[in-house]
Amino acid sequence: MWALGAAAGAAAAGTVVSSADAVPLPPPGGPIPDIAPVPVSPLGYHSPPLQPYVDKLPIPARRGNSGQLSMVAGPHKFHRDLPPTRVWGYDQAYLGPTLIAQSHVTANLTVTNQLGVHPLAQHVDTTLHGATEEDKTNPRSNIHLHGGVTPASSDGHPYDTVRNGGAITYSYPHRQEAMTLWYHDHAVGITRLNVHAGLAGAYWVRDEFDTGEAGNPLGLPSGEYEIPLVVQDKIFRPDGTMVPLLWFFLPTNFNQAGNYGDVACVNGVAWPRLDVKRGIYRFRFVNGSNSRNYQFKLSNDAPMWVIGSDQGLLNAPVKVEDFGSMPGERYDVLIDFSNVPPGTRIVLENVANNSVGDAAFMIQALPNIMEFVVGPEKGFTGGIPKLLRGGPGLPAAIPGLTKPDRVRSMTMLTLLDEARPQSGAPAMNTLNNLRFHTEDVEMVPSGSVEQWNLINSTLVDHPIHIHLCKFRVIGRQPFNSAGYFGSNPPPAEDGRRWNPSADNYVIGPMEPPEPEEVGWKDTVACPVGFITRILVHFPSRDEMGFDPDAPFTVNEPIPTTGMSMPGMSMPGMSMPMPKTTSGSKQAQGYVWHCHILDHEDHDMMLPMRVM
Numbered sequence: 001m002w003a004l005g006a007a008a009g010a011a012a013a014g015t016v017v018s019s020a021d022a023v024p025l026p027p028p029g030g031p032i033p034d035i036a037p038v039p040v041s042p043l044g045y046h047s048p049p050l051q052p053y054v055d056k057l058p059i060p061a062r063r064g065n066s067g068q069l070s071m072v073a074g075p076h077k078f079h080r081d082l083p084p085t086r087v088w089g090y091d092q093a094y095l096g097p098t099l100i101a102q103s104h105v106t107a108n109l110t111v112t113n114q115l116g117v118h119p120l121a122q123h124v125d126t127t128l129h130g131a132t133e134e135d136k137t138n139p140r141s142n143i144h145l146h147g148g149v150t151p152a153s154s155d156g157h158p159y160d161t162v163r164n165g166g167a168i169t170y171s172y173p174h175r176q177e178a179m180t181l182w183y184h185d186h187a188v189g190i191t192r193l194n195v196h197a198g199l200a201g202a203y204w205v206r207d208e209f210d211t212g213e214a215g216n217p218l219g220l221p222s223g224e225y226e227i228p229l230v231v232q233d234k235i236f237r238p239d240g241t242m243v244p245l246l247w248f249f250l251p252t253n254f255n256q257a258g259n260y261g262d263v264a265c266v267n268g269v270a271w272p273r274l275d276v277k278r279g280i281y282r283f284r285f286v287n288g289s290n291s292r293n294y295q296f297k298l299s300n301d302a303p304m305w306v307i308g309s310d311q312g313l314l315n316a317p318v319k320v321e322d323f324g325s326m327p328g329e330r331y332d333v334l335i336d337f338s339n340v341p342p343g344t345r346i347v348l349e350n351v352a353n354n355s356v357g358d359a360a361f362m363i364q365a366l367p368n369i370m371e372f373v374v375g376p377e378k379g380f381t382g383g384i385p386k387l388l389r390g391g392p393g394l395p396a397a398i399p400g401l402t403k404p405d406r407v408r409s410m411t412m413l414t415l416l417d418e419a420r421p422q423s424g425a426p427a428m429n430t431l432n433n434l435r436f437h438t439e440d441v442e443m444v445p446s447g448s449v450e451q452w453n454l455i456n457s458t459l460v461d462h463p464i465h466i467h468l469c470k471f472r473v474i475g476r477q478p479f480n481s482a483g484y485f486g487s488n489p490p491p492a493e494d495g496r497r498w499n500p501s502a503d504n505y506v507i508g509p510m511e512p513p514e515p516e517e518v519g520w521k522d523t524v525a526c527p528v529g530f531i532t533r534i535l536v537h538f539p540s541r542d543e544m545g546f547d548p549d550a551p552f553t554v555n556e557p558i559p560t561t562g563m564s565m566p567g568m569s570m571p572g573m574s575m576p577m578p579k580t581t582s583g584s585k586q587a588q589g590y591v592w593h594c595h596i597l598d599h600e601d602h603d604m605m606l607p608m609r610v611m
Contacts, residue, residue: 022415022428024490027457029482030507031529034353037365040262044364045243047236047263050079052271053345053371060202060228060267061092065099065172066107071141071199072114078236078263079270085240086119088198090183094268096201098228099183101174103207111143112167120193123244125255127420128602129436130159131189138163140556141194144186145203146328146465147310147522149176149539153552155467157587158188158436158605160554168555173545177395178210179312180284180330182230188436192259192290192597196244198268200288202228209395210313217393220307221282221334221380227274230286231294231325233261233366234270244290246361254420255602257427258358258460259290264350264369273371279379280336282307287325290597292366293461293525295352297322298335302346305384308332311470311520315389315397322351323516326463328523328595331516334384335372342376355528357459398519401472401535404451408442409501412526412594412604414458415494428602429458429594433490433498435603440497441589442608446548447540454524454532455502457481462599465523466536467590468548468610473513473524474533479505481529502531523595538610548610551588558585 040046074093075084090096090111101107118124121136140163144156153160154170162168181203185194209217216222235243246256263270287294298304305317310330317334325331340346348369390397413433417426434440444450451474454464484505490498510533517524526532541547593605 022417022419022494023492024433025414025416025427027481027485028356028459028529030480031478031527032356034355035359037354037359038362039365041362041364043247043249043362044260045235045245045248047234048238050081050263050270052368053273054080055269055272057272057274057370058267058269060095061097062100063097064107065101065203066109069096069109069111070114071111073116073119076198076268078234078240078265078268082236082270083240085242088115088119088194090199090201094198095230096183098202098204100212101172101203101205103174103177103205105174107172107174108169109172110167110169113141113162113164115139115141115164118193119197120242120244122252123193124190125253125602128189128255135190139190139194140187141185141199142168142187143170143183145170145172145181145183147179147181148172149468149544151546152548152550152587152589155590156186157554158186158591159556159558159587161187162555166555174205175543175545176205177312178207179205179310180286180308180332181205182286182288182330184288189601192255192601193244195288195597196242196259196290200230202230202284202286204284218388219382219385221280221382225279225380226282226284228267228284228286230267230288231369232265232288233292234263234265235261236263255598257429257602258596258598260292260363262364262366264366266370271368271370273373275373275375276337277375277377277379278338278340278342279381280334280338280384281379283333283335285325285331285333287327287329289327291327293352294325294350294369295322296325296369297349297351299347299349300344302336305334306331306516307334307385307388309516309519310522313388313395314519316387317384318515318518320515324352324514324525326461326523326525326595327597328463328465329525336384337372337374337379338381340374342374344374346372346374348372355459355461357528360459401474402449404535405445405448407451407453409453409455409499411499412454412456412458412462413490413498429462429599429604430494431593431604431606433494433496434606435494436605436607438495438606442592442606444538444608444610446538446544446610448538450536450538452534452536453502454526454534455479456526456528456530456532457485459528461528462526462604463523463595464526464592465595466592467608469536469538470520470522471524471534471536473517473521474535475510475512476527476530476532477506477510478508478529479531480507481505506531548590549588551586553585554587558587
């Protein structure tokens with residue numbers, strides 16, 4: 001039996017990556033304030049000048065979540081002044097419809113691969129695990145229902161993919177309450193390219209409270225006043241094609257550890273405009289960017305009300321002036337245009353600063369996202385709800401924090417990846433100093449509650465996503481990362497677990513979660529120099545209605561090294577060799593990873609089994 005995370009695809013790319021090919025880089029020493037981004041980066045690619053707010057915001061079609069869904073290629077215009085370009089989507093040229101699910105109603109969705117040649121073929125990096133030359137002309141793909149409690153066989157396992165002409169059927173039990181999920185590609189080694197090409201879409205779970213109908217028990221806007229906003233950043237060439245790269249001086253066919261665009265796209269259109277009525281709107285935000293963190297605010301300094309996060313509604317609306325969102329996070333937000341004079345133009349702005357690592361590479365600002373234009377007509381005037389949970393006719397309140405059954409320390413580490421000098425920037429990020437091909441797998445009891453201390457000893461912020469579970473943010477505590485690093489030096493090579501506790505190195509009190517983070521989540525921002533503490537709830541088998549550790553067969557043979565790895569005889573090294581034979585199609589378990597997709601592809605993703 002091949003457990004998720006046994007040896008993977010360096011050999012498939014024609015190279016074997018040694019466990020001694022990467023060495024750890026020291027951290028900065030503690031929290032460093034975010035730094036204002038540069039207006040224009042001198043190091044990166046740039047889009048041609050594009051006038052903002054000339055194209056209307058497209059509203060994706062809504063449909064049920066069962067039946068057939070095709071991954072297809074087609075021409076798409078991102079902006080009025082750009083030529084159409086070939087991209088990917090689900091049942092349409094770019095992105096996908098908003099899929100609507102019903103709580104506790106199982107749906108079966110069959111997805112077919114009709115993608116053809118990869119529109120970003122020149123950027124496939126065959127030095128990464130699992131990526132091959134064939135991915136350029138006959139690419140692999142699948143769907144991960146991000147935030148869904150699904151059997152492992154329907155979770156979008158990174159190796160459970162199909163090529164052109166193939167199909168996968170997913171079964172989604174939906175034993176979850178109403179929430180904003182999203183679906184996207186999760187193919188090992190090329191996730192960043194597949195999502196950037198367009199394989200993503202919003203996914204809403206409804207229940208008896210959040211029905212999506214007018215007059216719903218929560219008093220929330222519905223119909224035309226409930227709108228998905230899938231936010232991404234892009235770089236375009238004058239011919240309309242996308243540039244999924246960061247720096248112009250590096251090879252095009254290497255993962256460059258990040259991708260930050262200079263054009264904001266919402267629902268597949270550059271800097272769109274939405275005509276709104278004078279009333280309250282419900283916007284379901286999805287950060288679908290590869291790497292970029294946002295801090296959303298309105299240009300007129302009007303408040304917003306966050307009513308939900310990744311895994312459902314908050315107890316009550318939280319009034320904010322701005323809110324943050326890292327890749328993979330979702331926020332459910334009310335904006336009130338009721339008292340805004342007709343003709344007013346309001347820009348949704350991004351006021352996020354750079355982490356120290358991003359600032360060092362001159363990641364440029366993306367200050368404007370889209371525009372709202374207020375019309376004269378009245379819209380939804382039901383008011384901002386006082387309560388969303390815990391009252392008569394409402395869902396149960398979110399419970400208080402409980403004592404965990406176990407505490408785990410999990411580290412984020414930057415390595416100098418000497419096996420990839422061709423990239424010019426041979427850095428990679430790992431979790432616990434392990435790569436995805438490890439056999440050192442997290443084993444978690446189903447039905448347990450664990451505290452995970454996510455220790456960021458790198459120079460950039462990371463959004464950590466854990467499959468299958470939901471969690472609460474306990475808080476964040478600054479620590480002396482240099483002292484922690486110096487007293488507990490990581491191994492001189494990756495492949496050996498390194499996750500000592502950092503509790504003896506804290507240098508300040510616990511900071512509470514941000515106002516928008518007080519509910520259930522599945523993706524969390526882990527800033528530089530902080531221990532981000534989360535309380536993780538893994539569902540029980542009774543709650544799930546399935547065995548989360550059931551083995552399953554993947555569609556594509558799993559690539560393996562099939563040979564001894566260089567460096568295995570190094571003194572003091574203890575890393576089990578893969579027991580898999582090349583071409584195995586058996587898998588087991590889930591994954592957890594950074595949701596900066598360039599990091600996930602190399603190599604910030606680990607296997608996990610829920611027993």
